Amino acid sequence: MAATTATMTGDRSEIAFFDVETTVPTRTGQGFALLEFGAILVCPKTLVELHNYSTLICPSNPSLISTLSVRCNGITREAVTTAPSFSDIADTVFDILHGRIWAGHNILRFDCPRIREAFADIGRSPPEPKGTIDSLALLTQKFGRRAGDMKMASLATYFKLGKQTHRSLDDVRMNLEVLKYCATVLFLVTLIHDESSLPETFPENSWVSPNAITRSRRASKSMIDTTDSNGNTPSSSELERIPELTPGNNGMEGNHPILSFVTSSSVVHGNTDPFDMSLLRDEVNTESLERDVSMEENPVSESSEMLSAAATVSEILQLEEVDVPSIKASYVPHPRGGEKMKLLHKNGDFELHCPCLKVRFGLSTKFVDHAGRPRLSFMVDASPSLCRVLDACDKLAMNLFQGSGSESNWRHVVVRHDKYTNYPKVRINIPTLVDGNVAQYATEMYQKEGSGTMQKLVFSKFDPEELEPWLNPGTFLDAYLFLDTYDYQNRAGIRIVAKKLVIHNE
Numbered sequence: 001m002a003a004t005t006a007t008m009t010g011d012r013s014e015i016a017f018f019d020v021e022t023t024v025p026t027r028t029g030q031g032f033a034l035l036e037f038g039a040i041l042v043c044p045k046t047l048v049e050l051h052n053y054s055t056l057i058c059p060s061n062p063s064l065i066s067t068l069s070v071r072c073n074g075i076t077r078e079a080v081t082t083a084p085s086f087s088d089i090a091d092t093v094f095d096i097l098h099g100r101i102w103a104g105h106n107i108l109r110f111d112c113p114r115i116r117e118a119f120a121d122i123g124r125s126p127p128e129p130k131g132t133i134d135s136l137a138l139l140t141q142k143f144g145r146r147a148g149d150m151k152m153a154s155l156a157t158y159f160k161l162g163k164q165t166h167r168s169l170d171d172v173r174m175n176l177e178v179l180k181y182c183a184t185v186l187f188l189v190t191l192i193h194d195e196s197s198l199p200e201t202f203p204e205n206s207w208v209s210p211n212a213i214t215r216s217r218r219a220s221k222s223m224i225d226t227t228d229s230n231g232n233t234p235s236s237s238e239l240e241r242i243p244e245l246t247p248g249n250n251g252m253e254g255n256h257p258i259l260s261f262v263t264s265s266s267v268v269h270g271n272t273d274p275f276d277m278s279l280l281r282d283e284v285n286t287e288s289l290e291r292d293v294s295m296e297e298n299p300v301s302e303s304s305e306m307l308s309a310a311a312t313v314s315e316i317l318q319l320e321e322v323d324v325p326s327i328k329a330s331y332v333p334h335p336r337g338g339e340k341m342k343l344l345h346k347n348g349d350f351e352l353h354c355p356c357l358k359v360r361f362g363l364s365t366k367f368v369d370h371a372g373r374p375r376l377s378f379m380v381d382a383s384p385s386l387c388r389v390l391d392a393c394d395k396l397a398m399n400l401f402q403g404s405g406s407e408s409n410w411r412h413v414v415v416r417h418d419k420y421t422n423y424p425k426v427r428i429n430i431p432t433l434v435d436g437n438v439a440q441y442a443t444e445m446y447q448k449e450g451s452g453t454m455q456k457l458v459f460s461k462f463d464p465e466e467l468e469p470w471l472n473p474g475t476f477l478d479a480y481l482f483l484d485t486y487d488y489q490n491r492a493g494i495r496i497v498a499k500k501l502v503i504h505n506e
Helices: 067-073 084-096 107-121 135-143 152-158 168-193 219-225 259-265 277-285 304-311 385-403 464-471
Strands: 015-022 033-041 049-056 100-104 131-134 316-317 329-333 339-345 348-369 374-381 408-413 425-428 434-436 439-443 444-448 454-455 476-488 490-503
Touching: 015 084, 015 107, 015 168, 033 067, 033 084, 033 168, 049 084, 049 168, 084 107, 084 219, 100 107, 100 168, 107 131, 107 348, 131 135, 135 168, 152 168, 329 385, 339 348, 339 385, 339 476, 348 385, 348 464, 385 408, 385 476, 385 490
Parallel strands: 015 100, 100 131, 316 348, 408 490, 425 490, 444 490
Antiparallel strands: 015 033, 033 049, 329 339, 348 374, 348 476, 374 425, 434 439, 444 454, 476 490
């Protein structure tokens, strides 16, 4: 049941906006089954639609289409009776997605994992993206909470674009429209706050949202927030009416207001060009676009800056060696412009050596990166000495943060009360290093025998199932940790990152 197909171009430069509809699990352990796939290939320079494809999918077990599932997207068992199976369309889906930039609303947490699962179910390797743009994460960071919960339906209602149908191709088109409207609002705010960026005259056919002025009065605060990337999708019926603002620019550096909104992380800082497309290229090349936010604890972000921090020369301190009055928090220049908060000890970088930490909750794979790979973390019990140091860092960082003008909510690094236990706990993140399509753990890991002999753990591939047994609850380990700060999706705080783990074999 394909809507429109066309021969795909060979250079893979198009942005692939896509969306999937699935069954809704009705019991614990039940997975998702794809019911529909829709995608639009968009020119990265003009955002003009080049190709589109949509099809219903017949799941291997149609009984998974429950009443709840039908209420969600309207796709019934009868509707998919004559539809192709996923294996029938897998080649087409692979050709659309592989090697392109993927874009969509909440695709990091939902659509990307579903695609990977579908290919795994038929025994095939999944497509891999060149980069990812998750408009949920992007719009939350750049557009703020103007539209409430930032769901696609809420954004569509906010901009009077009609009701969300929860059908793949319709949702993709609505996503494009929402992105266009949000970009226009923030584009106008940029002009208001930086008159030097105003063109001498607006092009005759330039398009402006009728709600742009009244909807954007409080946009400037979110616009100047330079944060790390850590989590919709667009359509193109009117995009052709938005010409480039720099005549004669025919390359990927075209000064397009919408693409500038997607790529610029500091549009009103200093002399930064608010329409510099090279920012998108840089972020794609460094695998540092959209990141995830944990529901319970800190968002996990393996940005290039965070990983490079692990490689810096730091003083390794035992917990009892930390002089709390010598800890300070200050803002330092950020590699991509603006500033980032950093924690220092006696004016220098430092790491914490924490021996005999007990794993409370094992490896978490709940959230995924742009390619659907799990973001890994686990929780350990926090000793009084560790709490002393982290509480001091937390207080200093929070006080400095509260004077920064950010509207994010500060999340304390030590978790003292939850539904499981009242014993203090902290979450430790294991960053992932990606080289092309190859992922590996950036944390060094060793096994320590009772005799004191240590052996390095070598993992042939990135496989959380292989790593999970080493971090079971009750396991003791020594950790070498560094502290990273974040401010993302209205949440801010300190993230604890493992540079080295020594796992006790007892």
